[in-house]
Amino acid sequence: xxxxxxxxxxxxxxxxxxxxxxxxxxxxxxxxxxxxxxxxxxxxxxxxxxxxxxxxxxxxxxxxxxxxxxxxxxxxxxxxxxxxxxxxxxxxxxxxxxxxxxxxxxxxxxxxxxxxxxxxxxxxxxxxxxxxxxxxxxxxxxxxxxxxxxxxxxxxxxxxx
Amino acid sequence: xxxxxxxxxxxxxxxxxxxxxxxxxxxxxxxxxxxxxxxxxxxxxxxxxxxxxxxxxxxxxxxxxxxxxxxxxxxxxxxxxxxxxxxxxxxxxxxxxxxxxxxxxxxxxxxxxxxxxxxxxxxxxxxxxxxxxxxxxxxxxxxxxxxxxxxxxxxxxxxxxxxxxxxxxxxxxxxxxxxxxxxxxxxxxxxxxxxxxxxxxxxxxxxxxxxxxxxxxxxxxxxxxxxxxxxxxxxxxxxxxxxxxxxxxxxxxxxxxxxxxxxxxxxxxxxxxxxxxxxxxxxxxxxxxxxxxxxxxxxxxx
Numbered sequence: 001x002x003x004x005x006x007x008x009x010x011x012x013x014x015x016x017x018x019x020x021x022x023x024x025x026x027x028x029x030x031x032x033x034x035x036x037x038x039x040x041x042x043x044x045x046x047x048x049x050x051x052x053x054x055x056x057x058x059x060x061x062x063x064x065x066x067x068x069x070x071x072x073x074x075x076x077x078x079x080x081x082x083x084x085x086x087x088x089x090x091x092x093x094x095x096x097x098x099x100x101x102x103x104x105x106x107x108x109x110x111x112x113x114x115x116x117x118x119x120x121x122x123x124x125x126x127x128x129x130x131x132x133x134x135x136x137x138x139x140x141x142x143x144x145x146x147x148x149x150x151x152x153x154x155x156x157x158x159x160x161x
Numbered sequence: 162x163x164x165x166x167x168x169x170x171x172x173x174x175x176x177x178x179x180x181x182x183x184x185x186x187x188x189x190x191x192x193x194x195x196x197x198x199x200x201x202x203x204x205x206x207x208x209x210x211x212x213x214x215x216x217x218x219x220x221x222x223x224x225x226x227x228x229x230x231x232x233x234x235x236x237x238x239x240x241x242x243x244x245x246x247x248x249x250x251x252x253x254x255x256x257x258x259x260x261x262x263x264x265x266x267x268x269x270x271x272x273x274x275x276x277x278x279x280x281x282x283x284x285x286x287x288x289x290x291x292x293x294x295x296x297x298x299x300x301x302x303x304x305x306x307x308x309x310x311x312x313x314x315x316x317x318x319x320x321x322x323x324x325x326x327x328x329x330x331x332x333x334x335x336x337x338x339x340x341x342x343x344x345x346x347x348x349x350x351x352x353x354x355x356x357x358x359x360x361x362x363x364x365x366x367x368x369x370x371x372x373x374x375x376x377x378x379x380x381x382x383x384x385x386x387x388x389x390x391x392x393x394x395x396x397x398x399x400x401x402x403x404x405x406x407x408x409x410x411x412x413x414x415x416x417x418x419x420x421x422x423x424x425x426x427x428x429x430x431x432x433x434x435x436x437x438x439x440x441x442x443x444x445x446x447x448x449x450x451x452x453x454x455x456x457x458x459x460x461x462x463x
Contacts, residue, residue: 041213045277055280129276131275
């Protein structure tokens with residue numbers, strides 16, 4: 001089946017089997033291996049991507065054909081013009097990762113969270129990330145990273161003019 | 162990889178044909194055409210993992226996610242109408258969800274699966290999946306909800322007690338389609354509580370209790386809904402508890418009696434989440450806790 005998916009602003013037109021899961025479509029058909037597959041059964045949150053701007057979805061539990069006609073944001077699409085996204089910068093500054101395996105999912109879940117709650121409390125962040133597992137950090141620095149990003153994104157944009 | 166697949170089974174679903182109707186009429190026609198071969202794909206958060214484990218092997222999936230007319234979450238005529246593709250997160254974020262009368266549904270909307278799964282998962286899909294440990298089934302029982310089903314003879318509204326037939330089986334027949342669920346709008350002297358014990362966020366309930374209480378002006382209980390999840394083949398209503406509560410003034414003794422009724426009604430299966438004895442104990446304890454919280458929300462200490 002033919003699908004047209006806009007991923008990180010780029011149009012992809014591919015022929016896929018209906019049973020192809022979105023995570024594998026991204027990784028194997030589109031070469032976007034930043035989306036990781038952890039548990040493969042919707043428990044761990046490693047594979048989270050954002051659909052249509054603000055909805056976090058586990059790409060291991062959605063078929064690629066369901067993304068037909070939709071916009072997908074993966075970790076590869078976060079940085080713009082060589083500049084890290086505020087969330088990526090937050091994870092860097094606050095040491096929000098160790099091995100990094102869960103990080104793409106953490107970033108994209110946080111991205112959707114901040115779209116719905118631009119000023120989340122610490123509890124909001126912890127609850128919002130409850131579907132994403134990390135076995136390295138103990139979560140503390142991940143929460144700090146998201147707090148930093150919320151602060152950065154909340155600042156009025158600096159004009160380049 | 163091959164070794165792994167042979168040992169634990171594939172985690173890629175069996176092949177199927179994919180249909181994406183653009184109207185409810187088209188979806189219904191497809192379901193009628195393919196009957197038992199077809200399954201509806203709504204949020205997919207239970208169905209897709211089940212397909213990955215080959216516990217489900219539908220030949221045809223009818224994806225209803227494009228049917229925006231079924232995405233509604235609307236209050237009218239004393240009913241909250243939840244369309245077949247309204248997401249759990251839509252409920253969680255609804256502007257009215259903070260009102261006391263909706264506290265049972267509000268509580269539940271925050272503990273179903275995990276926050277990411279809730280952005281895809283649907284209330285109606287969960288009811289249709291009818292997992293013995295699901296959350297919305299118990300909530301629907303305590304709220305006295307009904308499910309709107311389209312069949313050959315037209316549209317019918319099935320009370321939730323008749324809708325939940327057996328584990329993973331409902332009143333939706335082959336070729337039929339659940340269009341939505343309807344929850345009666347509780348009066349403003351109503352509060353509820355959803356109490357769930359889970360091993361980790363995102364797990365199914367080890368035990369759970371859904372409670373809703375409406376008071377008369379004199380402080381006696383006008384109506385009560387009490388239901389359990391993970392307490393049998395599917396979620397169960399604790400009739401005895403509802404009868405005990407109705408017409409009575411809340412008291413510690415009444416809560417104890419209600420809790421005992423829940424303990425008696427609970428008929429769970431032992432599994433990795435706990436023994437029968439443990440789960441029955443939880444059923445009683447969670448009903449008591451839920452009642453106390455619902456009453457506290459109404460300003461009554463008992």
